[in-house]
Amino acid sequence: MREKLKVGIIGCGAIAVEKHLKSLQKISQAEVAAFCNRNIEKAKSVAKEFGTADAKVYSDYRELLMDESLDVVHVCTPNVSHAEITIAALEAGKHVMCEKPMAKTSEEARQMLAAAKKSGKKLSIGYNNRFRSDSQYLHQVVSRGDLGEIYYAKAHAIRRRAVPTWGVFLDEEKQGGGPLIDIGTHALDLTLWMMDNYQPQSVMGSVFHKLGKQKDAANAFGSWDPDEFKVEDSAFGFIKMQNGATIVLESSWALNSLDVDEAKCSLSGTKGGADMKNGLRIHGEDFGKLYTTNVELDPGGVAFFEGETESEADLEMRLWIECILHDTEPVVKPEEAMVVTQILEAIYESARTGKAVYFD
Secondary structure: OOOOEEEEEEOOOHHHHHHHHHHHOOOOOEEEEEEEOOOHHHHHHHHHHHOOOOOEEEOOHHHHHOOOOOOEEEEOOOHHHHHHHHHHHHHOOOEEEEEOOOOOOHHHHHHHHHHHHHHOOOEEEEOHHHHOHHHHHHHHHHHOOOOOOEEEEEEEEEOOEOOOOOOOOOOHHHHOOOHHHHHHHHHHHHHHHHHOOOOEEEEEEEEEOOOOOOOOOOOOOOOOOOOOOOOOOEEEEEEEEOOOOEEEEEEEOEOOOOOOEEEEEEEEEOOEEEEOEOEEEEEEEEOOEEEEEEEOOOOOOEOOEOOOOOOHHHHHHHHHHHHHHOOOOOOOOHHHHHHHHHHHHHHHHHHHHOOOEEOO
């Protein structure tokens, strides 16, 4: 493996530009040498801003994958094509970071994992919320055993009115669902990672289409078109793990609730608890008294100076590139991301049938 990795980007939309490319350009061991987008003019525009001087552009991802000089591919396309492109990239001998969720279905996720194992290349999924400072700190606390056995948790992904009205977010065929698969997936991944528990036993789910048909609705991104709103506006899951631990997952783009939190979790263990609902709070009992600790994550404290920080996206991309260069495991393992997809699919299935879904 060469000292500097050549990266190809497939899908040049907002997530590629605002997250992947802005962080990759800060990494000296990586250079983005190829761009692919169905609208090739978009690929050319993004390549001009973020690519090498001789960066190549394509409108067909298959052509990009034929470039043997590329080491890594980032898949930043709608959910429906995650599996197809990722598998093709792995078979072409590329390491792959695929945006979340891993896939539209659990079967596709299984195929992606099998392709990664067969190819011997690394596969990771873009669950960037693991790389926030509060997430990193809490994970260390949990790993040290401070909370004991975590047997109850909540995964929070609630927006009051923030329905994404651009791209294909409202298209069930292309996305596989609405807030559950879009932002609920982040909250669930974060929670399972904290618990280090990837063995679900059963799932019950409820999915609602209650507010999406409203016209001229209040919305952070402008009113949505009710005729285009084909996905749920909220979804909830009750997840029981094989060891008896229980997780409540809540997700919404539009819900009449003031209890708004996104990509956060609350944990209850035998020794203590923690939540991210008002900053990072760790709580427990000591010397016969209850305590709550508010963790100060701001590195500043000096007037006119906020301290040096690494954003979650910067940390995510740096650790991903380093795991390839040093041949170590990625922070987000495909086996873990596959379980997230399995649970999300089970919530949708349970809501459709009105019955619990049981895992083998």
